[in-house]
Amino acid sequence: MKNILIIDDEINICTLLSKFLSKHGFGVDTTMTGGAALKMMKEKAYDLVLCDYRLKDTDGAQLLKDIHQIHPSTIVIIITGYTDVRVAVEMVKNGAYDYLSKPLYPDEILSLVHKAFAHKESEQERMAVQPVDAGSAPEARETLLSRNQNDKNDKYVYGESEGAKELSRQIKLVAPTDYSVIIFGETGTGKESVAHLTHHHSKRNTQPFVALDCGSLSKELAASELFGHEKGSFTGAINTKIGAFEQAQGGTLFLDEISNLSYDTQVAMLRVLQEKVIRRVGSLKEIPIDVRIIVASNEKLSESVQRGKFREDLFHRLNEFTIYIPPLRERREDLTLFTAAFVRQVEKELDKSCGKISPEVWDCFRQYNWPGNIRELKNVIRRACLLTPEMQDITMSALPLEMKESFLQTPEEVHVSGELAMISNDNDLKTVALQAEYNKIINVLKEVKYNKTKAAQVLNIDRKTLYNKLRLLNINY
The missing domain is CATH 1.10.10.60 (Homeodomain-like)
Structure with a gap:
């Protein structure tokens, strides 16, 4: 049995995590202070520590050092609040395995714990078949730590603005239900990411998540893509095709830019949602489906209804819950977190260490209106990291021309x-x-x-x- 120590000054979190992890076969102890935790670790070996960054008697950075002095091989996962994510990223660089951002989701915790143990076991196996001599031990440990730090799943960054907190609350509220969801937000705000996150924290998370861009569907092929078709049902149908509804059976179907569906396809969609069955193109056979629907649009579907572009009955069928994603210009407080997350992703992608963001670039970021929202920010970061030599600070010279023009030519100037x-x-x-x-x-x-x-x-x-x-x-x- 793997032993886990939970360190958090909130008794409710200690109790809930202890019960949850114990039910999944782990031996769990809890404590509310860093001092008590270190005393317990001297008396008992723990395989993994879940540690809140902010404790009453110490901070996570110091406690991480102390833990690794006692047991260097113990896995440490940091628990952070919204405002501590940047510090948590630094702690990962200093030897923590990963971090979890509040609010905590049980499935995410369990997945990360299993992943941490699997990673440690694979590293132990690798080191067993490739022993290192004493002279190369420091370099081997450095390589091991580097691999440990970079082998992380990309995380959804909630942000710390009021808009981001409300978005997190809405996702947490609707995810466990089977409600149909409409996600509304400008282009580039991360609608598919929110849909995927909603699925991830739902009861269907072990089943498929299928995404389909309705904006790319022609009127002629939309029915085939959604419902599938039988071989020979139309010119070019040389094989039977399974549509998106069947692919998502038991899971979640995400339809992006749903307002682009033709009137006929909207009628067919409504019938499917009402009857819970589909018919492939060219077939009369009814196939039962069990799928949660999440749709997205960069315009309000209620306005599309008023303009006669979208069927009112389909709108009401889908509108069981609406999630609004604010544009980046309305949540500038989140720029720092998003930037740090994207830099970390690019460092992993390019296998290089990026320097700091220069103060002038930060000023530019805060002033810029970000018409492409989070997607534009990510692309700007990827471009800047690629253009900037390793370990050098990212300066204005690495930014796109339109951003520099916008910054250098302000209305006051x-x-x-x-x-x-x-x-x-x-x-x-x-x-x-x-x-x-x-x-x-x-x-x-x-x-x-x-x-x-x-x-x-x-x-x-x-x-x-x-x-x-x-x-x-x-x-x-």
């Missing part, structure tokens, strides 16, 4: 000058059109804080065309 010199006749149609174009460009530039790339996007023209119009209309800034 920019002064629009010039006037439409050719206006001479208010009744001349060409002149009136040019004046309207001039006013529109000026207004859009102000709205996007003089970001030329963003202005071109809003005006639905390319950057070269915008530059030509700025010169033609004598707009200087």
